[in-house]
Amino acid sequence: MNQPTKTDERIANMSFASVYPHYLTKVEKKGRTREDLHAVISWLTGYDEAAISHHINQKSNFRMFFDQASLNPNAxxxxxxxxxxxxxxxxxxxxxxxxxxxxLVDELAKGKALEKLCGSLRL
Known part of the structure; x- marks a missing residue:
């Protein structure tokens, strides 16, 4: 198994709450909504609104965020x-x-339709 690099460790320890506002700003600047953002987060992680809010409020790092997620089998x-x-x-x-x-956030911000984005990945 490969050893994590410094970049991998930095990513793992970065808080989801610190990155989330950047995701939101990125999609909103392109005319997308918070609900659209949450739809792709939910598709990938299996989280509902309460779980997403929990991770933001708890300032979960990405390691915790994904350890508790049920990654979509088509990811x-x-x-x-x-x-x-x-x-x-x-x-x-x-x-x-x-x-x-x-x-997923990038594709959403580029204007790709949710149905096409997640549908092409076989919801």
Whole structure:
């Protein structure tokens, strides 16, 4: 098993609550809503509104956030480049999950329809 890099550790210890406002701003600037953002978070993690709020209020780091999630079995179908890395090639499982979320938020902000975004990943 590969050892986590400094970047992997930094990502794991980053709080979801500190990144969430950036996700929200990104999608809202492109005319999307908080509900749209929560729909993709829910699709990926299985979290409902209460669970998302809980992780924000508790300032859960990404390790806790994804340890408690029920990752969608079709998450592996998320592909593409995010932050200069090909999502499907990221070796650290937690870093890959965080990048899956980043990729979904990016696609949402680019205007991709929820039905098409999550539907193409086989809801």
């Amino acid at each position: 592996h179908l998320i592909t593409g480049v995010i932050c200069g890395y090909r999502v499907e090639s990221i070796e650290n499982p937690l870093s890959q999950k965080v990048r899956y979320l980043d990729k």
